[in-house]
Amino acid sequence: MKIILSILLLFITKCFLGATEKVFHVPLDQNSSITMSWQVNYEKELVIFEIHLPSDFGWFAFGFSDYGEPFPADYCILYHDWKQKLHFQDTYANDNGVLVLDSQQNCNNFRIKPYKAITKFTFQRKFDTCDFEDYLIEDGTTHIVWSRGKGPLYKASGLNISTHDSSMTRVQLLKNLNLEFGNEDIERNVYALDILSDKVQVPDRETTYWCHVHKLPEIFEEKHHVYRYESHIQKENEGIVHHMEIFHCIAPANEDIPFYVGDCFGLKRPNSTQVCKRVIAAWAMGATMFYYPKEAGLPIGGSNFNKYIMLEIHYNNPMLQKGIIDSSGIRFYYSPKLRRYDAGIIELGLEYTDKMAIPPHLNSFALTGYCVSECTAISLPPDGINVFGSQLHTHLTGTKVWTRHIRDGYELMELNRDNHYSTHFQEIRRLKRAVKILPGDALITTCEYQTLDRTNITLGGFSISDEMCVNYIHYFPATTLEVCKSAISDQALSTFFEYMRSWEYQNIVNGGSISSNYNSIEWNPMRVELLKEVYKEAPLSMQCNMSSGDRFPGYWESTPLTHIKIPLPPPKRRC
Template identity: 50%
Template sequence: MIRGGRVRAVTSLKSSSLTSAGWNFFVHGRRLQARQKMACLGQRRAGSSPFLLRLLLWLLLVCAQAARYFELVLDPESRFRLFWTVDYEAESLTAELKLELPPDDWFALGFSDRGDVTLADVCVLWADAHGRPHLDDAWTDDAGYVAVDEQNDCVLGSLKRKGTTLRFLFTRNFDTCDSHDYVIEDGTVHLVYATGKGPLRRLEGLRLTRAQHGFQRAQLLKFMGEPPPFPPDTKFTNFLNDKVKVPNEETTYWCRLLKLPSDFAYKKHIVRYEANIQKGSEALVHHMELFHCEAPVDEELPSWNGPCSSPDRPQPLDRCKRVIAAWAMGAPPLAYPEEAGLSAGGSDYSPYVMLEVHYNNPSLRPDYVDSSGITIYYTEELRPFDVGILEIGLEYTDKMAIPPLQPGFHLTGYCISECTRVALPKSGITLVAAQLHTHLTGERVWVRHVRGGAELPEMARDDHFSTHFQEIRLLKTRLQLMPGDALVITCRYNTLDRPNVTLGGFGIREEMCVSYIHYFPKTDLEVCKSSIETGFLQAFFKYMNDYHDAPTSEQKGISDNYKSIPWTRHNVRLLDRVYQEMPLSMQCNQSSGARFPGSWEGMPVTEIMYPLPPPSRNCPEVDGLPQLEQEQ
């Protein structure tokens, strides 16, 4: 289903939806950030002077922008909703929970590494036998038992109840300098929740694993800048599912082939996109992507409206893989900078797009019917620059492999300086957004920026990455990539549940390590990816046969050779060293698929002679306080 129109009252469009009651309470709760408000307003009185009046209006605008908020549904029944905003200056979150909760029931919200309520850091709201509310900072052990923290870092601001609706607001610092507390970092956060019957005599000894519990993923530390205004001629188009009967399975990926509106026969600039979630499906729709189908403009593609992995899906639709938009739960709209737009349409641009929706149905409900999708905003008034999308990382090849039963094995892909030197303009390109990507075993991804052997600030990092939570994220600071710079992406994989080697490739049970970087101005550089040079990989297989009696052979293919190796601890370490040190085969590719002129085989890995120091914590000296675990 495609619906569209012209954007009319663009000033009324908000960056996120919120009920009026929730918004009123949230604004009330922002009093906790009085320092910021006082800095904005300064308690000045506006007289009749036009200058003072304009100044007051400007100050009010600044304060309104400071109150930008985000929303996330926590549970499948949409009974628990989280609203939050970020104060980067104070390094704190202000959050409101709106709960449908019987009187005296308790509720816990917190954080853990992978969404478990064991080894979690939680704020627990509970009532004692006298009906008095308490908000306590607590943590759980490896069995899920609750212990109250000696240092309470869950600061209650407001609490209101009306019938079964409970709303409370609290603040939490990013880093509390408490060894039992989770450090909120840029990237994916696994939010855990639990609830049960009250009142309670005390909190200690409560076991969250035996209570109703769950988790959601979110990026809490979001980009807080205001999106640029819409051009006057902005139109919008909805790419929606049409009354999909969602299977009663926990995870469903649903794909639907759609076409762009007819006016995309001429080039347009996409300036913004956002989720269009059907009411009642807020907890069902986990993430969505919209792909362009790279087919000849006059080729008619076969229709499809069904599970993405179905064997009946037509093979020509495999060309629908260029990402136009990617959204995940809790993500705000993504707006491109005022000077650039994502090019779409034109005489040689296929009109076909594929909508992919990930439905998360843990309660296995059979009655969900959904028509959610993505809305894009576009303009004929072309901006000064086209947005380009640069793909960096590892080639999609079985030359890269991850041994089985590994808690943390690393693969690294390189966009080397030799490629950017021949492919980028002298003034460089401006990186504005990025999407990190692995498949099922990826759990950590980061991208380093290198210039002349010296490491510059990272482009992106997600230390709690999940393939089930992928979105295009605006960079909080634009990054200038110059000719001769290098980008180095590293992915960490966990294969403890896999008895066999995992190979690189396109399949969901194979692995990838890539980032899709949105930048301007668009250049002809489309792919900058690496793999180990084939000759050195064959030398590794021969070494394994000669010195470790592995049944590897030149007559076998790469996949079979990897599968022939006994993955002892020594052999795993050896493969890791081979990947770190051996020369590269590079894809330094133009939009046509042809490589840029140059010699791209046997290239050395990027050497970082001057790495950045690990991030420091702004904490007093405390014995036993762990440092941030941030791999370099």
């Protein structure tokens, strides 16, 4: 019976969404009883949604919010009225969680198909409806929110959703539909390698990060190329495996790493596993197979390659369910047949240092890291590099990340942007257009943070309670440049602390540690603005580093900021 139902629902999905266009899927609740499928139509600039849910609903509201909060939010609500008539309306939840009927109805082309215990409905939404009560669907992360309750309703307007069952799922709605694949599917020498967890007893708490160190098989004594990878998730656990990453352990080739299996932040985790930090694969809910361009593959193995890698899985268990056993992970497709180029990874953004900091109690504070033209000029090949992928990264307070591209003082199109970033939703995304970076180009990465719940300064660093601002760009051909990041220069930071001591009478200690001096400042609006201006104007301390860890030749202290003669105008809405 389940097979017949699955076949019927698949048939309905193809009929409603279209059989020829790419369809994406994601569970919306922990038990996968509510699911979402969608298609993207770039020509018409709209998304077609299809929702499956149990038929015993009285009302069901589906929508979007900036960071997953149930309100304020933009909702399309499906409900039965007191006469059992079905309605589907465009609403929004105000700051108190009360639904208001939108004067402009933009939940369009509604259709519904009940089948026994399952109700399936579909509708369309424009990327930009030009209704300022509606959510703007754009590139990057989208937070899908839903709420449901018992009916019937007299009307949707006035319903307070704050006291009802609700949840949130993060997805990348505007997928890349124009990926150019290699011909690996017709090649004989392509093999699968599963990097999986092993019967993890998922804790009955909302958030768990689980780490599992693996050693690559002996075949990887020789160099191979990864052509593509995908998630390998237990069917019954699709609703709790939120995202996964695989890290290469950066250590000498013959160095052994402990086979740690456990909580990533557990006290028993060996410190020697902290070298497992170079991301080589990342997946998040709703992501499909990641393909490398046909010209390049991810190099893995070889005589100089440490054979240890670490799987990290984020389990999301909001129902605090007990007894979940999971063996999910990532499947690599690799080959001994090497493509023309090795793919490489360059870290852009800020150094992992406490020289950069974010004051507390702020709704928004930005930090910027530079990859200056002086570094790319001496490190990139004459023909430049081709960037095809990007993974943005901050820790818990990051809310927005973007990277600008500067050539000869002119700003080109942004390399990547996520206006609704979440550290709990990280994946390596194929760019919708390849970006050529030439010697002498500059790349400027900015991260915005929200620290309303922090009681003191948040410092840059490796701890999850510290902060980072990084864009890992994936490119070919691989070069020796691995890190192109900045921080405020030592002299400029010393001058700022001296001003705080002499003029603001803060408890700054000459020669004291950076972290203690930052923590000793009592932050008020004026001091926050002063720190902003210092970061905006001060020269840089640069990391222009090779994969060996050595810096490229040059003097990298007090490097001037990148000057932008002609910035890119902000995008215009066609409203």
